[in-house]
């Protein structure tokens with residue numbers, strides 16, 4: 001390659017190209033180097049290249065060359081790396097540097113290619129800031145959703161309080177009665193050990209029943225975010241059953257559970273699904289109040305839909321959906337009830353969607369409404 005040709009190449013290069021000798025003195029600097037550092041080529045030639053480095057590197061650079069010449073061990077040669085470079089006015093900028101040894105010269109010479117990384121780094125920082133902001137927004141949304149869910153759980157609890165108090169009072173009354181009976185059986189001569197035993201068993205059962213209701217209550221009020229697990233919807237329905245039954249009894253309503261024999265697992269936060277189920281059940285209980293004949297029925301069912309999704313539905317024999325709210329009943333604050341919050345369906349739909357599912361409504365079999373949660377079945381690919 002002729003030297004004219006080499007010079008033309010050097011001048012056309014967009015990267016700064018600087019050739020130094022074994023002492024670190026500049027032999028050549030191209031036009032891009034002049035632009036980048038603010039020195040003319042004439043000012044650079046003959047000066048130590050460490051002029052273009054910030055303090056620190058500047059003092060060490062001669063040592064780097066000497067060590068390379070002595071040991072042949074390279075640190076920067078043949079590899080690119082990011083360094084700080086210094087302009088004539090003293091300002092520094094991030095630069096990509098790669099260094100090669102020019103072969104066949106004695107003493108050796110080195111050629112450095114320097115690229116200004118300022119824009120690259122700014123773009124990187126901007127990207128990072130964007131990502132941080134997006135993550136922050138997501139965390140905010142997550143937090144406010146968690147708060148909303150907690151508040152609405154407390155509201156549901158408030159609405160259910162009467163039924164639940166009754167439900168816990170029942171086993172307590174039973175326990176008290178059995179305890180009196182025990183006293184009598186123990187006092188009789190001779191003591192009636194068999195009846196005593198039966199009574200004690202009943203006390204244990206009733207205690208168990210009250211404990212179960214209290215445990216589910218506590219579970220429901222707990223507001224911390226849960227992990228998503230692969231769960232069987234049937235288990236969640238069974239767990240919620242005592243609360244639903246407590247609520248239904250105060251509404252003089254029969255609840256049928258129509259639970260599919262076997263369901264594929266779904267990835268869910270159980271407390272949220274439980275809340276959705278309670279919201280739908282409350283709406284159903286409030287809807288069947290309108291029945292003058294007192295024949296109030298709710299059916300809670302699980303099944304596998306045709307497309308393989310898992311379905312949980314709540315069907316009632318109330319009057320059905322009021323046509324005036326049919327379009328917007330899933331919007332927050334839409335309610336046909338004098339004291340309704342209009343949040344139940346909105347929150348339920350949010351829960352369904354955040355689980356990758358949907359909340360659908362269709363006419364029920366006996367004139368009422370049927371709300372159905374559809375969830376994709378859990379697979380390895382969607383493992384949470």
Ligand SMILES: Nc1ncnc2c1ncn2[C@@H]1O[C@H](COP(=O)(O)OP(=O)(O)O)[C@@H](O)[C@H]1O
Nearest residue numbers: 283287320329335336340341342343344345369
């Ligand atoms: N099972 C149902 N039968 C008839 N209408 C219903 C039923 N569930 C919900 N709706 C209608 O949707 C509206 C919104 O429900 P929701 O969001 O739970 O709020 P709220 O229960 O506080 O009114 C209700 O006011 C009612 O008009």
Ligand SMILES: [Mg+2]
Nearest residue numbers: 282283344345
């Ligand atoms: Mg409601």
